[in-house]
Amino acid sequence: MRTEHMRINRKSPVTFSAWAALLSAAVLFHAQDATAQSGSFKPGDELRPLYATIDDLAEGKRLAEQSCAACHGLNGISIDRVIPNLAGQRAPYLYLELLAYQAGLRPDTPMTAKVKFLSDDALVKVAAYFASLDPAQPDPAASAPSNFDPIQAGKTASASCAGCHGDVGISKMPGTPSLVALDPQYLTAAMKAYRIGNRKNDLMKSMLTPLSDADISHVALFYALQKPGRAQTPAPGDKDAGKAASASCSGCHGDEGVSSNPNTPSLAGQDAQYIVAALRAYKSGARSDETMKSLASALDEMAIKNMSAYYAALNPQPVNVRKPLSAEEWVARCDRCHGVNGNSINVRFPALAGQNDKYLENVLHAYQNGSRRSPEMSAMAQALGDDDIRNLAAYYSRQKAKAVLFMVVPGK
Ligand code: HEC
Ligand code: HEC
Numbered sequence: 001m002r003t004e005h006m007r008i009n010r011k012s013p014v015t016f017s018a019w020a021a022l023l024s025a026a027v028l029f030h031a032q033d034a035t036a037q038s039g040s041f042k043p044g045d046e047l048r049p050l051y052a053t054i055d056d057l058a059e060g061k062r063l064a065e066q067s068c069a070a071c072h073g074l075n076g077i078s079i080d081r082v083i084p085n086l087a088g089q090r091a092p093y094l095y096l097e098l099l100a101y102q103a104g105l106r107p108d109t110p111m112t113a114k115v116k117f118l119s120d121d122a123l124v125k126v127a128a129y130f131a132s133l134d135p136a137q138p139d140p141a142a143s144a145p146s147n148f149d150p151i152q153a154g155k156t157a158s159a160s161c162a163g164c165h166g167d168v169g170i171s172k173m174p175g176t177p178s179l180v181a182l183d184p185q186y187l188t189a190a191m192k193a194y195r196i197g198n199r200k201n202d203l204m205k206s207m208l209t210p211l212s213d214a215d216i217s218h219v220a221l222f223y224a225l226q227k228p229g230r231a232q233t234p235a236p237g238d239k240d241a242g243k244a245a246s247a248s249c250s251g252c253h254g255d256e257g258v259s260s261n262p263n264t265p266s267l268a269g270q271d272a273q274y275i276v277a278a279l280r281a282y283k284s285g286a287r288s289d290e291t292m293k294s295l296a297s298a299l300d301e302m303a304i305k306n307m308s309a310y311y312a313a314l315n316p317q318p319v320n321v322r323k324p325l326s327a328e329e330w331v332a333r334c335d336r337c338h339g340v341n342g343n344s345i346n347v348r349f350p351a352l353a354g355q356n357d358k359y360l361e362n363v364l365h366a367y368q369n370g371s372r373r374s375p376e377m378s379a380m381a382q383a384l385g386d387d388d389i390r391n392l393a394a395y396y397s398r399q400k401a402k403a404v405l406f407m408v409v410p411g412k
């Protein structure tokens with residue numbers, strides 16, 4: 001048995017109180033289903049398994065043998081990578097999760113049926129039992145985190161575009177649009193429209209067909225993060241006349257040609273000849289967009305030319321997107337709550353070190369799609385991309401798990 005005391009923070013953090021309130025309400029609501037539920041869970045009650053006696057642990061073990069070992073192993077190390085290891089996990093966390101399954105706060109899995117009819121005492125004991133075991137060590141079969149960099153991937157995938165669109169998306173070729181200073185959402189939609197033929201251009205279709213959806217989003221991000229600059233192409237026409245004529249456009253494309261709507265392209269610094277071609281194409285219907293068709297139809301050739309000169313001369317601005325965090329930067333954020341390398345020292349927060357990678361991936365997706373709820377994790381998970389989730393799961397599953405040392409109260 002372990003000898004050192006567990007560190008207990010008796011002051012509940014605010015967010016935890018919010019969760020406890022949610023849990024308490026849900027427990028009350030489900031009180032009829034849960035056989036021995038007291039119906040009033042108070043913050044602080046989650047610490048009960050920390051005071052388990054030797055006898056309690058023995059009872060917890062008996063229960064585990066009967067009801068849990070088939071999936072979680074009697075040693076708390078699961079039979080499958082989609083099932084969480086329980087050995088050495090923080091006891092109050094385990095107890096809270098068992099209550100959450102009972103209250104319907106976690107997605108309905110085989111687990112829900114297993115714990116539905118267990119008494120509160122049984123949950124405390126079985127949580128204490130699994131927490132007292134030696135944690136799993138990193139699984140050599142777990143996938144390794146990759147040093148994947150979406151921007152580098154975008155740069156690589158756009159190598160074949162540079163000849164026309166410029167190295168960093170600043171066009172030098174009249175008639176070819178610059179791709180800098182455009183929102184990734186607009187760029188992604190434009191590329192997909194060419195690929196499926198909604199936007200008709202045989203050249204662009206053949207250029208984009210080999211790209212996967214992931215390539216397309218990486219390319220869009222790469223261009224959006226490049227330093228903006230005006231297209232290095234001529235812009236004949238009367239800028240001042242163009243400015244006056246553009247009053248009706250600024251509501252959508254911005255006062256200075258910088259749009260604040262991610263689906264409406266900015267026009268500042270765009271190649272003039274491309275703007276002319278785009279407006280003509282909207283007018284003729286060769287490029288389909290109802291809004292732009294009716295607006296462009298009202299423009300004569302002179303107005304089109306002047307407006308393109310006006311927009312081409314404006315300064316493009318950086319897009320409001322940030323470089324995605326690297327795996328190390330994410331880990332630093334996660335470790336603030338989950339402890340150094342996922343070895344949590346707050347007993348209400350789960351340890352992640354040595355946990356099964358597939359399980360970690362699944363729960364992060366569950367937080368993301370809302371089927372598992374948590375005030376701390378829901379917003380956090382929204383910010384993660386699929387690559388981040390795979391990498392973080394791989395990273396934590398490969399960390400060495402440290403048991404929290406815990407005191408066992410002697411039996412009566
Ligand atoms: C039929 C297989 C099965 C059995 C039997 C089973 N579990 Fe589970 N358990 C799972 C699966 C699968 C999950 C993950 C479910 C999810 O994603 O919410 C899980 C999740 C858990 C979790 C959440 C762990 C975490 O890190 O959040 C706890 C706690 C748990 N089980 C405890 C138990 C206990 C205690 C028993 C016995 C009373 C038990 N389980 C029986 C399959 C099982
Ligand atoms: C041979 C020259 C050429 C190459 C190579 C090329 N493009 Fe283009 N691209 C064009 C031209 C010309 C247009 C304007 C087509 C139109 O009028 O719809 C265009 C339009 C676009 C647009 C629409 C921009 C907007 O403002 O709506 C995007 C996005 C784009 N290209 C991305 C790419 C990507 C990504 C690649 C590389 C995989 C690529 N292009 C390769 C010439 C090229």
Ligand code: HEC
Nearest residue numbers: 246248249251252263264265275278279289291292295307
């Ligand atoms: C109601 C909003 C709205 C107004 C007003 C508007 N636009 Fe647009 N514009 C859009 C949207 C949305 C698109 C993207 C359509 C598409 O996907 O083809 C667009 C596309 C364009 C493009 C193509 C840019 C590119 O990168 O391919 C040009 C050029 C353009 N608009 C010029 C104008 C001009 C000039 C005016 C004023 C006469 C104007 N727009 C008024 C919404 C608007």
Ligand code: HEC
Nearest residue numbers: 330333334336337349350360363364373374376377380392
């Ligand atoms: C503000 C504190 C906080 C931060 C920051 C945080 N977490 Fe959590 N995390 C929690 C809490 C609390 C839980 C338990 C929530 C619950 O009951 O569902 C949790 C649960 C989890 C779980 C479920 C573990 C299990 O055994 O089921 C995973 C996986 C997880 N977090 C991963 C992460 C990752 C990856 C990050 C960084 C991107 C992160 N967390 C950042 C507090 C945090």
